Amino acid sequence: MNIHFTRRNLFQLFAAILIILIAVLMFIIGKQHALLLDNKTVEDSGTTYQAFSIVEVQVNKEPEIELAARDRDRVDVMGQRHRITVTYTDRSFEEHVFEKKFSVPMSYAMVLISIPALVGGADESVWLQEYIPPTAAVAPVSQEPEIVSDELIPTDF
Amino acid sequence: MSKLRETRGQKIIGALEKNAVPILFGIICLIGIPFSGYSLGYLGQEIIVRISRNSFLIIALLVPIMAGMGLNFGMTLGAMAGQIGLIFMVDWGIVGIPGMILAMIISTPISAFLGWMCGKILNMAKGREMVTSYIIGFFINGVYQLIVLYGMGSVIPIKNTSLVLPRGYGIRNTVNLITIRKALDNLLAIRFLGISIPFATLLIIALLCIFIVWFRRTKLGQDMRAVGQDMEVARAAGIRVEHTRIVSVVISTILAGYGMILYLQNMGTLNTYNSHMQIGMFSIAALLVGGASVARASIGNVFLGVSLFHLMFVVSPPAGKRIIGDAQLGEYFRVFVSYGVITIALVLYEIRKRRKAARGGLLLAQDQVDSGEVDA
Numbered sequence: 001m002n003i004h005f006t007r008r009n010l011f012q013l014f015a016a017i018l019i020i021l022i023a024v025l026m027f028i029i030g031k032q033h034a035l036l037l038d039n040k041t042v043e044d045s046g047t048t049y050q051a052f053s054i055v056e057v058q059v060n061k062e063p064e065i066e067l068a069a070r071d072r073d074r075v076d077v078m079g080q081r082h083r084i085t086v087t088y089t090d091r092s093f094e095e096h097v098f099e100k101k102f103s104v105p106m107s108y109a110m111v112l113i114s115i116p117a118l119v120g121g122a123d124e125s126v127w128l129q130e131y132i133p134p135t136a137a138v139a140p141v142s143q144e145p146e147i148v149s150d151e152l153i154p155t156d157f
Numbered sequence: 158m159s160k161l162r163e164t165r166g167q168k169i170i171g172a173l174e175k176n177a178v179p180i181l182f183g184i185i186c187l188i189g190i191p192f193s194g195y196s197l198g199y200l201g202q203e204i205i206v207r208i209s210r211n212s213f214l215i216i217a218l219l220v221p222i223m224a225g226m227g228l229n230f231g232m233t234l235g236a237m238a239g240q241i242g243l244i245f246m247v248d249w250g251i252v253g254i255p256g257m258i259l260a261m262i263i264s265t266p267i268s269a270f271l272g273w274m275c276g277k278i279l280n281m282a283k284g285r286e287m288v289t290s291y292i293i294g295f296f297i298n299g300v301y302q303l304i305v306l307y308g309m310g311s312v313i314p315i316k317n318t319s320l321v322l323p324r325g326y327g328i329r330n331t332v333n334l335i336t337i338r339k340a341l342d343n344l345l346a347i348r349f350l351g352i353s354i355p356f357a358t359l360l361i362i363a364l365l366c367i368f369i370v371w372f373r374r375t376k377l378g379q380d381m382r383a384v385g386q387d388m389e390v391a392r393a394a395g396i397r398v399e400h401t402r403i404v405s406v407v408i409s410t411i412l413a414g415y416g417m418i419l420y421l422q423n424m425g426t427l428n429t430y431n432s433h434m435q436i437g438m439f440s441i442a443a444l445l446v447g448g449a450s451v452a453r454a455s456i457g458n459v460f461l462g463v464s465l466f467h468l469m470f471v472v473s474p475p476a477g478k479r480i481i482g483d484a485q486l487g488e489y490f491r492v493f494v495s496y497g498v499i500t501i502a503l504v505l506y507e508i509r510k511r512r513k514a515a516r517g518g519l520l521l522a523q524d525q526v527d528s529g530e531v532d533a
Binding site: 022023025026029030033076078 | 250252256
């Protein structure tokens, strides 16, 4: 069987490949990840990373978050590469700013970032871990969001 | 060909008749605005929001009209494809503009297939395209519901538990689109005279208008116009009539899918089983209010229609409350007007068609009298 590729077929093939590549690119850059910023004492292979009494954390250009010891907060980010800035005060009341760029693996929808371990220089596998919420927390929401429409058809008879 | 001699009164009546629907809506709005109690700034803001929200969908209707296929009630097919794209986008956790683009890419092959199928069927029902496309919309809605209500979560994997019904399969009645809500509208939003203008959305609508103007001048666009004027003459001229008609429906359906995504990013909520059914009626009514007919529509009709129709939408509930004392009557009034305007436009189209034929006869008689072939 002879298959003839005309110029038109080639353009169509090229267009289809281009669209698939754009879709993949959008998937990668548009993927949302939830970052759980955790300020708790962490122990790893005999090393203790003490929680800060108070610390300010900023992810990318999102608003700064203030965390007390044992606090945890959530930031939703888009894409894989991010920058985290941690501002803390040491025991001699001297302010330090710690900045680090990091990547969130594509398959992780939610990650736990341990701020003390991050600032303490622990390995990435210690301060950045996948977080799978407990089943109860992801149980289906009982209340559905309100329908927003122009109400062409009245629904409240 | 000479011009039919008419008195000034006949000319005025002719012009009024030609623009009866926009004039009627203009009068309704002018009466309603003072009673509504809304400021001009508020109304201006509402109109800008609704132009940015609805125009893309309405422009999608222009291509089949160009090809003589009337108002494409089958645009709901594209809307369903757009919604499927959005459901996947939410499930995969893709947000913002990339999420919208991905939803558009997902919707494209679905819209193209549905449009092709619709076009094929419409070719078998020449002359009855509108009612046929309306019924195809109902049929595909059944298929859509089967897929979304039973297929998603069981056959088609859906991981996001907030999307799935408590029974474990099927998509919930409402899908929260907070992750793309106003993503495009807020991209290049500017404030002018206290009114927030979604510049990026309006820019995309402007680009679509330019595309439509350009498209009309292309070979395919000219073919569509020729097919729209007379299918037999077009066929004799070597135009592939059936193919051209199918292409027009495919383009319209794909654009409707994109339009639905733009519409829902503004709304921020997807009403899974109803949004697409409402949108066909909205868009067609708005286009007709703008002075378009079954056979002729322009970009000007789109913007005039969307402004007048949605101004009436905004104004009628509070005006109804002030005038009659019940806002619900205002709600019913706008529903009545929406369906009524479609009916009026269709009736007027038939009347005009008959009048045009009668005018042709009068013109012939006038020419014969002028040339002395017959006595006056």
